[in-house]
Each structure stands twice: as C-alpha cells, then as structure tokens.
Amino acid sequence: MWMLGPVGFSAPWLLLGLLGLPILWLLLRAVPPAPIRRRFPGVALLLGLRDEDAEADRTPWWLMLLRMAALAAAIIGFAGPVLNPRVALPGQGPLLVLFDGSWAAAPGWSRAIARAGLALEEARVAGRPAALIDLSDPPPQALSFAPAADLAAQLPGLKPHPWEPAAFDPALLPEGGFDTLWLSDGVAREGRAPLLAAVQSRGAVSVWQPARPVLALSSAALVDGELVVGAIASAPPAAPVEIVAVGLDPAGIERDLIRAPLDFEGKTSTEQVFDLPPELRNRITRFEIAGARSAGAVRLTDDALKRRKVALVAGGRPREGLELLSPLHYLREALAPSADLIESPLEDVLPVSPDVIILADVAEVAEPDRLAEWIEEGGLLLRFAGPRMAAAEAEDPLLPVRLRLGGRSVGGTMSWGEPRSLAPFAEASPFAGLPVPEEVRVSMQVMAEPGPELAEATLAALADGTPLVTRARFGTGQIVLFHVTANAEWSSLPLSGLFPQMLERLAVSTRPAEPEAAELAGTIWVPQKVLDGYGRLQATDAAAGIAGEDLAGGAASAATPPGLYAAGDRVIALNAVTRGRTLAAAQWPATVTLEGALEEREEVPLKGIALALALGALLLDVLATLGLSGRLWRPAVRGAALVLALALALVPHPPQAQEPAQMDEARAIQAASNVVFAHVPTGDAEVDRVAYAGLKGLSDIVARRTTVEPSAPMTLDLERDDLALFSLIYWPVTEGQPAPSPRVYAKLNRYLRSGGMILFDTRDADLAGVGATTPAGQRLQALAAPLDVPPLEAVPPDHVLTRTFYLLQDFPGRHDGAIWVEAAPPDAELAEGMPFRNLNDGVTPVVIGGNDWASAWAETPEGLPMFPVGRGMAGERQREMAARFGVNLVMHVLTGNYKSDQVHVPALLERLGQ
C-alpha cells in the first residue's frame, strides 16, 4: 500500500491516470458540444446568416474543470484510497496471535478482533500457519500452528474475560520460530516482560494496543457514612468521565440513581464521594463508569455498602447510671459502626420500617399484630432473653421456639454446675466457620421446650446441646432468639469478639469492608450473578459453590469470576479490580513494532466517497451540458433534468412526523349526532361491503324493534376518526388484514378503556372450537395483541348479554359458535334469589366470535337478506336469532349493566314497599 500522508492507496498505479488529465483538457477544449439537428422549414430564411459570437462553441472552462474533477475523482476512487490504513504485518513463517483477553481489552475488543482477523487473513493469503493464545484463558498444553483460515473462524467466538491474565508459562508457546502479533489491552502487568522476552526470542513481535486509557473502578466503600468510590486509569483520560450509581428504584426497575462527573485532574486515580441518604444508598447495586464497557469499570456493591436501620427496643426502664448493665449497651457498641440505630419505643419504630428490630428482654410486645405484619413482610426480629422473658407466663407467638417457664441457671452461686461453654457451630448454621472462643461462658439461659423441630431451629447450642440461638421463619422474615441476655449478666458472649460476628452473620450489622480470609473460612458461596468481560451482570446457573477462603483474596480469576456470591442471606461482591490496584499504561521496548497507539481514527475507505463525488460531478455536468446546448428547457428533457437535480439534491433526512390527521368535521358531527355503528375496513372490498351492509341491516333491525334509531353506519378511517364517537365497532378479521399503526392502537385502547366495544368477527365459525388455529384466528391474535383485551371467557349462561333485550342463550350469525367476552371476576357470586351472578360492573370491551354476523344481518337495498342463513325455517330462525343477538349487543353497549341491576330488584321492591 502506497501512502500519501494519512491516505493510502491500494492500487496506486491507477493514479498515473491523473497524468492524462491535461491531455484530456486539450481534447475536450477542442471539441465543441455536439449540435442538435432540427428539422425546420424556415431554414430557407436562415441561409447566409453568420454566427456573431465565435466563442460559444468552446466548452466553458468551468465545465471543463467540472469534468476534470469528475475524472480525477473517479481515478482516485478506483485507486482505492484508504484513510488511516492499517499497515500489513511484515514477515514470513508462522504467526502467533496473543490476546490479553482481560476486561481491560473489552472496550477495544471488536477492533482487536478485527485486527486479528486482518492479520489472519493476511496470513491465510500468504499461506502462513497461525496460532491463537488467549492469555486470560491459556491453553492447557502447548499449541501447534493451524491454518489461519480455521483460526479466523474462531475469532468471533472470542470474548474478553472479566479477569486479568495470570503469568503465562512460556513452555506453552508453540514450537519453533514465529512472528507474534500481541493484541494488548494496554495495561502494565507483571508477566509481560518475561513473555515478551520469550516471544521475541522466536521472531519479530508486533504489538497492537488501543490508545485510549483503561479506566476502572477500584473501590467502593463507606467512610463515615459517605460512599467513596475510587477510580483508576492507565493514563489520565482526555474526555470527561462520568460515574453512575445503578440500582433499583422503588418500583423495582433498575435505573441510574446518581450520576457524578469523575475528575482525574491529570492523575491516574481519583475518588468520588457520594453523600446519600441511607434509603438511596442501600438501593445501589453497582457503580459504573458511564460508557465504559468493561468489567473493570463496574463495581458491584454488596452488604458492605449497606447500612441497615436497626431499631433497639429494651424491655425495662433504663436504669440510670448502670450503663454497662443496660441490655442495649453491648448491642449499641457492636452495631454502631455498621448500622443506623434507632432507639425508640416499639410503636414509634415500626413506621420507620427498620430492617431489623432488636427486642432485648421484652416479654410483652406492645403491638404484636403490627410487628408480626412487619416480620411477614421481610423484617428480622432479633430477641434477647432476660429475666422478664423468663418470667413471662403468657405464650409469646413471636418466638422461634416455645420456652419453658423460668429458664435455668448453671454455674451460679446457687447451682452445682459449671457455666457452660459454646459448642462448635453446625455446618448448616449461618455461624458455621466462626471460631468459638474458649472464654465465652453461659451461666443462665431460657430453655426451649423440647420438640421435633427444635434441632432444626437451633443455630447455636451450648456444649451440653441446649440451644443458645434459635431461629424461625415467619412469612418472608424471620425471628431469631438469643437465649441469653444482650448484656453480660447471663453470659460473657456480648463481651467476646464472637458477638459482633454473629450479628454480622445474621445480617443485622454489615461487614465493615472486604471480608478477611479468616472471616470467610469455612463458608461456601454460590455465585448468583457474574460479570462478563463487558461488565454485564448475568445470571449463572448450576455454578458450583466456592469456598470462602478462595473468595477472600478479592482477586477475580477464571475459578472465581467477578460477580455476586451468596451464602444464606449474605451477599459478597467480587469485583474484577481488586481494591487498591493501580493501573499503568503498558510500556513496550523499542524493539517491538507498536501499532494502534496513535490509532484513534478508524480505517476509512474513501473509495465510495471519491466515486460518489465523481458521479455527482458527472450529474452536474449533464445538467450543465444540457443547459449550454439549450436542451435543458425542452419539455422532454426538463423532466429528466428535474430527476437529475433531485438525485443531486437527494439528502436523506428523517421523515417528518406527520401531524395526526383530524377527523373531518362534517363526518364527526354526523357520527356524534346519533348512535352510529362503524366497522373497521379490512382492505377486502367484498368483506367491507358485507360489513357495511350488515351494520346497515342491524341499524334497521334495531330501529324497528327498539327505541334506538341509529344513523347509517360508517366505515372507519382508523387513522383519522375519533373513535369515541362510535358506540359499537364491528371488526371483521380477514387473513391478510394489515395491522393498524401504533398510534391507532393507542386510540383503540383509549376507546376500549373509555367504554367502547369492539365486536371481533373471524367469520369462520372456528374460533371457539379449536382455538385460534384458523388463519383468520391467527390474524385476530396478531391484531389484538397490542390491544388492552381483558381476560376472556366463553360467554357464561348468566352473562348480561343474554338478557339485555331478548332472552338468548346462543348468539348465531351465519354460523353458530360460542362467543367470548370479558371474564367475570373470580369473586362473582350467585345473587340471592336470582338465577345469575352479581357480575362485573361494566360492559365487556370486546366480544369475539366467528359467527359472521354481518352476513346474517346484511340486507340488500331492497330490504331483502343478502345471504342465505341455514336451510328453510331453521335458517330463518337462526337469522332471527342473529338479529336478536344484534339487538342485545346494541342494548348491552348502550345500557351497560342496566339489566345486571335486576339483581337488586327484590331489594328495590322491598324498599318501595316500605
């Protein structure tokens, strides 16, 4: 490829054609424009006249210039100009393509893949074998080279990983010498230098890396009640960066909660402080750098960022001066760093909707019903025993186990036994893995009634097996009981370090920061959601649990992909970027060929632009030539010239949103001045004709038999008409009916909501039997899908439609099938003394059937039936029934549930009688 500044040419020898332009200039100058031959009898009078202006035959210079420009553009275009072309990889022999494949490569991944594709394509053309190595997902054994075409097929399957590559074992490199293309992610790393030395010893190395700095979020922590999010960059970013806190809004929809600009100020790390109310803060599920598509730019949050609202309620009056004996003192000390505490009487606490309510030695719960309700909705009630509870005689429902009256005392002055120590925690217990300090002794406790479910409820027990902590699920919440006091009166548990850990495990308090290895020891964490390399959170299925120790390091790897891990009620977020990590741009020695560092601009082929210019210039030339030779204004040419001018002026622009067309006023008045039935046009002229005739027939029937005297029916113009003016819309469904526009659907939905009725008619008598298997039925499903159609049921025998005017039980048209109406509410009850239920209050918005009513109603202008129905007298009876159905339907539309109110007749009569 021959380069001219930033533009390269794939076929540069074609540019030699530009040398021919001056010759062309001379040639074109010499040849005047071609004359028009005209038959003209008046030529006899012209003979002998001479032209006054001899210059007119020369092509004007500007036209020449235009033509030259067109030609030059065409020559340049065919020479294949490319802006910022990629330079082909030199060399021979096998090619090794190395991917870093980390999250840092994710933003430039498609370009990296494209670059690799280009290299493989060149290798394929040159017949060079190649190999691919993804450093983040290294091959299990040494690779061998394969045909480049095979590898190119694998490229689209490669994805960036949400972790960073570990040190690569050079032994895994393929045998022999090879050239290397290293698609770097641009981040400096420990293992780079040895690997680079290894591949450089085999052959030339070319490194491609994106020029844009790599951004990542390195931490998100609570510091003094403020959220501090740390961001790092491999180089100070040029463009402003925004950080977004994403979480669920109160409706449960994920959205951006907070956005804040991230100012690096020329440094490679910065922090952004969010001072948020706890309600908002607790909603945050992750932080993201806006627009950065990588796992590193996403910081998942977990319990560590949540500060729960904990309400502390003590039983007795606080005894003044005896602070250390206060039942709440140790709780306060344990929880204050990590939770928002509320200390109020229980009745004041509940409206604040705390996450946890701790009752310390409260025997009589003030408002057990409200408290129970709160627990059922997910609250955690943590209770501590105490003298009052032990003395309580009434059975307390808000306890996980039944307690024996009195409790027991071991190792006290009045007892023989020794104070008991704790037994190790069971595997299933949330406390599993916590070390049991030897010094914890329990001298008094309340005792649970033994029972079969006691073992299951026990979370912690004393060495003698008596339960120390019990738990019971209660609705979606839970009740946990510590069988000892919250102060040091009954046990030394509150004095030990185990106490806050237990509270943390119970998700009462939150972990201050990153979990320690020791803290996680013995726990098994199941990934709930994992990040992919692009930073998208995806649900995992069937992922094996991971031991807490493996998570403890906080470093993501193939074994521990970043994501959310859960154990019980606790959630830990493992992020792609470990806390405290710094990023630096990868530095490469001068011995490697570095590409892409300046590559902010994409490779842009200019051939199309050049050829389009040439074509445009030629079009202009056509117009100009026509104008010069006087042909432009000949009528036949004028049209063509207009087309040309249009082609030149054709600039694609978004179609202007059409103003919603309004209904013609006269038509609106006509529709509004009386009851008017309307039908939806199907596009099938015959069906529309029948539908119109059917509605005309129905109008006549209704006018003859009832006091409703409708005007002539109308054919709807769905786009224009105001549907509110029509009380009943008949919609015959044909197979090929085009679906209305979304705007029309909005109108239809408004119509249905505001009390209109649409009678859908598939006209195939088949809907009821087998469901929507007929083509018209399927079309109906498609047509009605965007409509707000309520749940349907086959019309029940007590539906109001059966008695609005005539007493009917079937609703035939030309066919006699079941029809479907809005389903009755499930709580409809049989009205007293009436053969029907007290049904829904309102008109069914849709009636769906396939009985081809319009054909049964349709009349010729002479008033004769347009179509036969059935045979003989039975058929006439069916037609009559169809007419009666029409009358009932119209009455139902117009009077609504009026006939339903018959259920109230006895009551009304009774009232009248009095």
Next chain:
Amino acid sequence: MTQAPPSAARALELRRGAEAEASALPALLVAAEHLAATVQMGGHGRRRAGAGEEFWQYRPVHSGDDARFIDWRRSARSDTQYLREREWQLAQSVHLWVDDAASMRFAGSATNAARASKGERARLLALALAVLMIRGGERVGLMGPLAPPRPGRAQLMTLAAHLSSLPEAGDYGAPEVGAVQSGARAVFLSDFFGAPEAIEAALARLSDRGVTGVMLQVLDPEEEEFPFQGRTIFESMSGALTHETRKAADLRARYLERLAERRERLSRMARAAGWQFSTHHTGSPAQGALLWLNAALGRLV
C-alpha cells in the same frame, strides 16, 4: 386511395363516424364540412339581375325585350307588362393551390404532436373553402391539370381525394398556374418559404389573365417565434438545405427580421396584383382563417 363514387358520398357521410379513422378521405372531408358548417352562408347572388335561378325583380318591359320573358301572371294584374328578372348568378371558377412541398409537413417540435402540420391545416382550409364554394354554386378545382374546376358535391370527393394524396414534392413549392382560366379566382395556401420570385411570376401571369385571388400564409408558431437555443443544425424537411449555428438564440432577431421582410414582400406583391394576403398559424383555430378566406374571396369582384 381510391376515389369514392359520387353515389357513395351520402353513404360515406352516414358512416363517417365509423370510417373516420379508417379513411383519410372522409376524415378530411368531414373535417372540412365541419369547419365549413361554422360559416353561415348568406346568399351568394351577385345582387344584380342576370342569368340565374332565383327571382330578382319585376320590371316593366322595355322595347327589345323578348316577349317570352314577359311574366304574364304579374302583367295581368296591371296595365303594363312586366318582365320577371332573375338574379344574376355567376358561377365562378375557384382554383386552389395547396402547397404540397415538404416544408408543409412541418408540425413543430416532436413534443407538440397534437398540433396539425401546416400541410394538414392548409388542406383542411382548402377543402372547407371548397365546401363553402360548392355550396354557393361555384366551381372549384385544384391548380394543375388533375382537378379542373367543376361544380357539385361530387367534385368535393375528387378534391378530397386529390388533397389527401398529394404527391411528395420538393422542399418548397410554387403554384402551377398554366391551367387557370382567365377571370377565375385563385387561392394560394402555402408557407411561401420558397423563392419569392416564383410566386411573383405566378402572380404576374395570373394578373395578366385577370385572375384575382387570395394568398394565405400558413405558418407553424415555431416558425414565427424561433424558440431555439444552443448549437443547432437546421435542416429543411427533406434535408437538402442545412444551416449550422453555434448559438441559435443569436439568430432569432435576424430570422424574425427576414420573416417580416418576406411577409412584407408577399403583401406588396398581393396588393400590386389586387390580391388579398394574410397569415394563419396552425396554433390557432382554423375557423378564423376560413372566415377570412371566405370573406376575402367575397370581397374580390
């Protein structure tokens, strides 16, 4: 084209609607009749007593009157004798010359297909004039030996046949005046783009024989406006004459000047010979031209 027998003329008229498309002869005749019907003929008498069919006046008998001309019925009502005089009805011979040169085939640019060519218009006018004349009892014929002037509707068929099948001629035509009877009338329908000397000679010869007449220049509007631009090669209809210009628009003024000059010359020639001259454009309706022709012929004495 075969000449329809005179007995078939009525049938042809009846079937004109059906055959209008099929045959040029009735089409031309029908069009001419149609055009002629727009001109309400007044009496074509000479407004003086003479040989004729129509009653003119009674006058007392002078000496020398032939006794058999005395109108006995009128004379019996009075004491003097009266002669019944008839209006002098002079059957004139009208010789039509319709230029059949190639230049008359011009009908403007190809886009104006709706416009009649000059030749079509000239033939239509000629035949319509013939219809009027025949209706007035004149004898109408074409110049040249083919159709000498004859009265009667049968002559119309002959004229129509000849007019419909005018032979191809050169670029520009000149009238063949040899067969014109002295004292007859002549009608020239042409664009007069040919050499004016030929016209002048013909007029001179006809004047010598006491023939007066009418010259109607039939032109296409394009010939009058010269709406051309750009580099153009103008060709005569047969292609024999060509003229190339680089800027047609520049020629316009000089062309129009020459056209006016030619018209002025024709007009002068006509005046000198006691003829009438006018110009008709195919872009305008034919009735005006026909009326003018009819009136101009009537003005001739």
